Amino acid sequence: MQNMTNTRRIPYPSDMSQAQWDAIDLLLPCEAERGRMRENSLREVVNAINYRWTTGCSWRMLPHDFPTWQTVYSHYRT
Secondary structure: OOOOOOOOOOOOOOOOOHHHHHHHHOOOOOOOOOOOOOOOOHHHHHHHHHHHHHHOOOHHHOOOOOOOHHHHHHHHHO
């Protein structure tokens, strides 16, 4: 599982720019003070969702440098 630090990877064309991320960052839910801490960056989750919509791949075919497909799908459904 990926942690919250910036992992270096080659960006995909579907990745959000910093300006796009700044525009939606405040709209996404903050991490809860209690309970389990997030293990994945929300930005990477959003990038994975964008990748899926751009390429038309199935959830299970997301590249391995994104969070697991189950995690991305769960965030998408929420």
